[in-house]
Amino acid sequence: MKHNYDLVVVGGGSAGIGAALKAKASGIKSILLVEKAHELGGILNQCIHDGFGVHLFKQTLTGPEYAHYLTEMLQDQGIDILYNANVTNISAEREVTILVADDAVMSVHTTAVVLTSGSYERGAGAINLPGQRISGIYTAGQAQYYLNLKGYTIGQDVLIVGSGDIGLIMARRLSLLGLKVHAVSEIMPFSSGLKRNIVQCLDDFNIPLYLSHKVLDVRGETRVNEVVIGEIDKTGAVIPGSEKTLKVDTLLLAVGLIPYIQLSDKLGIKTSKSRGPIVNELCQTSIPWFFVAGNALHIHDLADDAYFEGEQSGYAASLFINDELKVQTRTLNVKVGPGINYVLPNLLRYPFNLATIAVKLRVNDNYENKRIIIRQGENVLVKKFFQFLFPSELIMLDVATNGLNSEEDITVEVLL
Amino acid sequence: MKRTLTCLVCPRGCLLTVDEHNNVTGNMCARGIPYAHQELTNPKRTLTYVIKVNGVKEPVPVRTDVPISKDLIPDVVAHLNTLEFNAPLAFNEVIVANIFGSGANIITSKKIS
Numbered sequence: 001m002k003h004n005y006d007l008v009v010v011g012g013g014s015a016g017i018g019a020a021l022k023a024k025a026s027g028i029k030s031i032l033l034v035e036k037a038h039e040l041g042g043i044l045n046q047c048i049h050d051g052f053g054v055h056l057f058k059q060t061l062t063g064p065e066y067a068h069y070l071t072e073m074l075q076d077q078g079i080d081i082l083y084n085a086n087v088t089n090i091s092a093e094r095e096v097t098i099l100v101a102d103d104a105v106m107s108v109h110t111t112a113v114v115l116t117s118g119s120y121e122r123g124a125g126a127i128n129l130p131g132q133r134i135s136g137i138y139t140a141g142q143a144q145y146y147l148n149l150k151g152y153t154i155g156q157d158v159l160i161v162g163s164g165d166i167g168l169i170m171a172r173r174l175s176l177l178g179l180k181v182h183a184v185s186e187i188m189p190f191s192s193g194l195k196r197n198i199v200q201c202l203d204d205f206n207i208p209l210y211l212s213h214k215v216l217d218v219r220g221e222t223r224v225n226e227v228v229i230g231e232i233d234k235t236g237a238v239i240p241g242s243e244k245t246l247k248v249d250t251l252l253l254a255v256g257l258i259p260y261i262q263l264s265d266k267l268g269i270k271t272s273k274s275r276g277p278i279v280n281e282l283c284q285t286s287i288p289w290f291f292v293a294g295n296a297l298h299i300h301d302l303a304d305d306a307y308f309e310g311e312q313s314g315y316a317a318s319l320f321i322n323d324e325l326k327v328q329t330r331t332l333n334v335k336v337g338p339g340i341n342y343v344l345p346n347l348l349r350y351p352f353n354l355a356t357i358a359v360k361l362r363v364n365d366n367y368e369n370k371r372i373i374i375r376q377g378e379n380v381l382v383k384k385f386f387q388f389l390f391p392s393e394l395i396m397l398d399v400a401t402n403g404l405n406s407e408e409d410i411t412v413e414v415l416l
Numbered sequence: 417m418k419r420t421l422t423c424l425v426c427p428r429g430c431l432l433t434v435d436e437h438n439n440v441t442g443n444m445c446a447r448g449i450p451y452a453h454q455e456l457t458n459p460k461r462t463l464t465y466v467i468k469v470n471g472v473k474e475p476v477p478v479r480t481d482v483p484i485s486k487d488l489i490p491d492v493v494a495h496l497n498t499l500e501f502n503a504p505l506a507f508n509e510v511i512v513a514n515i516f517g518s519g520a521n522i523i524t525s526k527k528i529s
Contacts, residue, residue, distance in 0.1 A: 048464050048477040048525060054426075062464055064477045064525040068507055148466055151475040176465060176493055195429030199422045200461060204486065 001080065001106070002030060006321045008096050008110040009033045009314075010087045010263065013042025014303040015294025016116035017070045018310025019317070020079050023114075026318035032080045032108060034087050034098060040074065041067025042118055043141070044303060046148045049169050055304040066303060090263050094289060112289045112317045115264055115277075116310055119257040119295035127161075127255050131218025131227075140170045140254035147173065155250030159227050160184045161215060163191035163198075164392065167254030172201035174252075181205065182246045185213045185229045190366065192392035215251075216243060224249050257299045264292060273342035274298035280331075280347040281357040282316035283309070291317050298344055298360070301394045312358070319353060326351045332376075332409055339363055339370070339414025341391060348410065352401040359397045361412055363389045371415040374399055377408040389414065421455055423448045459486045465493060467511070469501045469528060476501070477525035478511065484520045491516065503528045 006028050009020045012035030020033045039045065044052065047063030054060060057069060074081070084101035091097075096108050121139040129137075136155055138146075140162070146152040158179055160167045163186035171181045184202060189212045191198060202209055210229060216238065217228040231242035259276040261269075269277045269285045276297040283291045293313035294306040319325045330350040336343050341364040348357065359374055359382075367389040374382040374397060381404070382397050389395075404410075423430040425447045432442045432452045440452045454460060460483035466475035484492065492515055501511060505528040512522040 048466060048479075050462050050464055050479060060462075062477060062479055062525040065479075065508070068526060147475075148477065149474060151466070151468070151473075176463075176489075194427050195422050195431075196424040196427065199429075200424055204461070 001082075001108075002032075003108055005030045005032045005080075005108055005110045007031045007112050007114065007314075007317055008087075008090075008108065009114045009116060010090075011035065011042065011116040011118055011294070011296070012037075012040040012081065013116060013118055013294060013306070014044065014066075014070065015118075015296070015306040015310030015313075016042070016114070017074060018307040019114040019116055019291075019293055019314035021073060021077065022311040022314030023318045023321075024077050024079055024314075026315055026322075028318045028321055029078075030080075032082065032110070033074075034082045034085050034096075036084070036086050038083050039067070040071045040081070044070075046141070046144050047169075048148050049173070052303050055302070056307055063303075070307075087263060089266065090290075092267065092287075110289075111321050112291065114283075114291045114293060114310070114313050114317055115261065115296050116292075116294040116313075117260050117263065117296045119299055120260045121253070122256040122258060123253060127215075127253070129215060129218065129253070131215075132220060132224075134218070134220045134224055135222055136220070136224035136249050137218070137251045137253070140166045140252050143252055144170060144173070147177065154179075155224075155248075156180065157182060157246075157248040158250040158252055159229070159246050159248045160252045160254060162186065162254035162256070163193050163209060163211075164254055164256070165193045165197050167252070168193045168197040168201040170252055170254060171207050172205060175205040175207065179250075181207045182248055183208045183210055183229075183244075185210045185215065187212070187214050187232070192390070210244075213242075214238070218251060220249075224251055227251055257295065259296045259298065261292070261296055264290065264296075272344070272346045273336060274344060278346045279344065280349045281345045281352075281354060282319070282325075282349070283313035283345075284316060284320070284349075289320060291320075298342065298394075301392070305394065305396075316353075325353055330406055332404075332406075334359070334410045334412065337411045337413025339365070339367065339372075339416055340412055343412045348404075350406045352404070354401060356398045356400050359399055359412060361395050361397075362391055362393070363395070363414055364391060366390055367414060367416075372397070372412070373415055374410060374412050376404055376410050379403075379405075379408075381410075419456060421452060423451055424455075425451050460484055461486050461489065463489050463492060464525070465496055467496055467499070467501055469503050469505065472503055472528055476505065476528055478522050479525050480515070480520040481508075481510075481523050482520045484515070484518045488516055488518055492522075496522065 044063035
């Protein structure tokens with residue numbers, strides 16, 4: 001272990017490994033990758049289902065298989081890896097404080113940081129879950145960790161709240177284990193999960209999906225013994241007579257992820273609508289040596305996309321470390337127009353350092369037969385037609401920087 | 417009789433229609449056609465699961481190396497729960513060959529030293 005590094009990468013999941021490998025390939029010699037678990041791969045290790053890696057590895061892999069191949073790619077690269085280690089602070093002077101399990105607190109100095117610390121789950125408080133806070137209430141990822149990595153059981157009769165892919169995949173996982181999933185309850189009038197997961201995770205196991213339903217009560221003394229759900233109308237009011245009482249001992253909350261960015265928060269780095277730090281096209285924050293990628297920046301649909309974003313941040317960090325970035329003279333804003341939930345990057349630095357910029361966005365509602373445009377002033381840079389647009393689908397569009405001027409802000413919008 | 421089904425080949429999830437002459441429509445790519453025929457005659461899925469390995473504290477993730485008949489899955493799961501396994505296990509090592517004569521192997525998803 002050295003005490004000075006060119007680059008410290010915080011988090012050894014898909015994005016962090018992408019960042020470390022790309023920085024290494026771009027000529028950065030001393031890199032430290034800090035991982036809180038005893039193995040690399042992050043959340044991939046508990047995602048035992050398959051469907052990962054279609055873009056990066058050109059085959060469908062399980063999460064542990066994906067982690068295995070990523071770990072292999074890191075071998076013999078000369079990248080230092082610390083396991084069972086938590087970065088507890090990064091100071092403005094670039095001192096990185098690391099708490100290593102069963103060992104001392106250590107401190108290293110670095111030239112740049114890539115934060116790839118992933119995300120955390122929204123919990124009972126975030127959805128104002130009514131009723132008792134009793135045993136038997138888990139977030140979906142927590143339950144997945146207990147079942148797949150620890151071998152614990154969590155209960156017998158289950159209601160899952162939230163029909164995104166994580167909720168759907170847990171419905172199948174629990175059914176295969178012999179638990180009874182009574183229903184999946186979704187507050188929106190549609191599922192944000194993939195259609196194929198509705199089929200292979202719910203329909204295959206005859207699990208009902210209740211759309212436009214919310215939890216009205218969670219009952220029990222010390223352990224959940226029933227949960228009441230009811231249908232809501234367009235105003236959010238419960239439709240009288242629609243209440244259903246489900247005799248379950250377990251409630252799984254699969255209600256969304258939020259970037260985990262304690263370390264950039266401590267440095268005062270501001271966040272954008274994605275809930276991650278504000279960044280330019282280089283994944284660079286307002287602190288020039290601090291970069292962010294993966295789910296710490298915004299929630300991804302695919303591990304592959306987190307990996308590729310990690311690569312972008314690792315490449316950008318290498319430009320910074322080698323002092324190869326053009327001196328910035330202007331900042332252009334990337335504005336969220338009509339129909340858009342969030343867009344990244346939030347800013348562009350001029351003069352540009354890249355030939356193309358990957359613009360990533362989510363729409364704010366379901367749309368059919370609409371165009372998304374990216375324009376600078378009145379000059380349309382990208383115009384793309386979509387038969388269907390869903391908020392659950394991350395959209396990526398490339399913009400060539402040679403078509404951009406140095407003056408005007410960029411706007412991304414759905415042509416409504 | 418016409419039948420509709422959701423294609424599971426890729427994340428797009430095309431809504432397929434199969435008519436009485438086995439003609440498939442609604443598919444955005446060629447992979448939807450054999451998928452629809454398979455799904456109507458013998459639907460198959462990839463099974464992923466975890467097993468217990470003697471002396472290993474954590475569950476070990478496993479999978480079928482190719483999709484197996486949906487009908488077989490409960491039996492395969494029950495069978496895996498009865499078997500004993502020992503470390504070490506190599507990555508993608510075959511731990512049950514040709515399970516129930518399906519042609520599919522159960523392989524590890526992770527190396528266990």
